[in-house]
Amino acid sequence: MTAVLIILGVLLLLLFLSGLVFELALIRRGVSLKPPHKGGVVSPMLAPTGEELWAYNIPKLKAFNDMETETLHITSNDGLRLSAKLHRGSSDITVICFHGYKSAAVYDFCAISEMYRDMGANLVFPDMRAHGDSEGRYIGFGVLDSDDVCLWVEKVRKLLPDTSIYLHGMSMGAAAVMQASDKLPEGAVCGIIADCGFASAGEVFRRLIGELVHLPAFPFVGIFELWNRLLAGYDFSSHDSCKSLANTRIPFVYICGDCDRYVPEALARRIFDSCASQKYLLISHGTGHAASYMRDTEKYRTLVTEFIEDHRR
Numbered sequence: 001m002t003a004v005l006i007i008l009g010v011l012l013l014l015l016f017l018s019g020l021v022f023e024l025a026l027i028r029r030g031v032s033l034k035p036p037h038k039g040g041v042v043s044p045m046l047a048p049t050g051e052e053l054w055a056y057n058i059p060k061l062k063a064f065n066d067m068e069t070e071t072l073h074i075t076s077n078d079g080l081r082l083s084a085k086l087h088r089g090s091s092d093i094t095v096i097c098f099h100g101y102k103s104a105a106v107y108d109f110c111a112i113s114e115m116y117r118d119m120g121a122n123l124v125f126p127d128m129r130a131h132g133d134s135e136g137r138y139i140g141f142g143v144l145d146s147d148d149v150c151l152w153v154e155k156v157r158k159l160l161p162d163t164s165i166y167l168h169g170m171s172m173g174a175a176a177v178m179q180a181s182d183k184l185p186e187g188a189v190c191g192i193i194a195d196c197g198f199a200s201a202g203e204v205f206r207r208l209i210g211e212l213v214h215l216p217a218f219p220f221v222g223i224f225e226l227w228n229r230l231l232a233g234y235d236f237s238s239h240d241s242c243k244s245l246a247n248t249r250i251p252f253v254y255i256c257g258d259c260d261r262y263v264p265e266a267l268a269r270r271i272f273d274s275c276a277s278q279k280y281l282l283i284s285h286g287t288g289h290a291a292s293y294m295r296d297t298e299k300y301r302t303l304v305t306e307f308i309e310d311h312r313r
Helices: 002-027 051-067 112-119 142-160 172-180 201-212 217-231 240-244 265-275 297-311
Strands: 072-076 081-087 093-098 123-128 166-170 191-195 252-257 279-284
Touching: 051 112, 072 123, 081 172, 081 279, 093 112, 093 142, 093 172, 093 252, 112 123, 112 240, 112 297, 123 142, 123 191, 142 166, 142 172, 166 172, 166 297, 172 191, 191 265, 201 240, 217 240, 252 265, 252 297
Parallel strands: 093 123, 093 166, 166 191, 191 252, 252 279
Antiparallel strands: 072 081, 081 123
């Protein structure tokens, strides 16, 4: 009996420790990932284009930060004060840009925003919940953020009532806009651009556990999901980009690299194939996570520019 109790105690301790590590490292609000020029290390998950991507983006950061902006706020459905920056352009197009996990708009959209400024678009850059100036203790991994996306759309519709609204998400931000695609009011959004967005948080964790820490998905993903449900209040599996896209009428662009370690090409094509609306696909050859604009700038710009012109009001 003593041995059994000891074994149970050890198992409970491991359960607690693994959950604590999960909370501290992955879901709790913390310091955002540092770029290399500020002492950060390029994640191996960004291979094969991570180093190249930062070298490409760093010279563009100043122009992004020098844009004239004003601050916007909304209150989330669970009472968080969320913040965004609005850059007013000269056209009747507005693009709301949602950044990725532990990132920020300045890193994910410093280059892409040049394309939109060339169009004269209004640009809105929300800080995702538990990032930047937005409140929140726990990261939403697209699940909670999809409701926030809808609220930002509502905010922009009131602020700029005659504008054509587009959503552009990067990685986790792309998952959020895809998972919002079947919740948005009809006609509220003219199009969605999703760059390297995943299908569900659970699918991401199953891959990360194996590739980063070399542990089996079972039982650890289940343990993490239990902790996430207790702490953050949502299930990894409660939202799935494929299911949302299967029920949307909003025109859709999906972009991904064929060497993406977070979103392998097979998953990218499954996400794209699931979409029931008019859709367009760009797979960038030899490209890792979030680097398609850098690697295929002209194809990216042509696809997105024509998409916006074809579907604006």
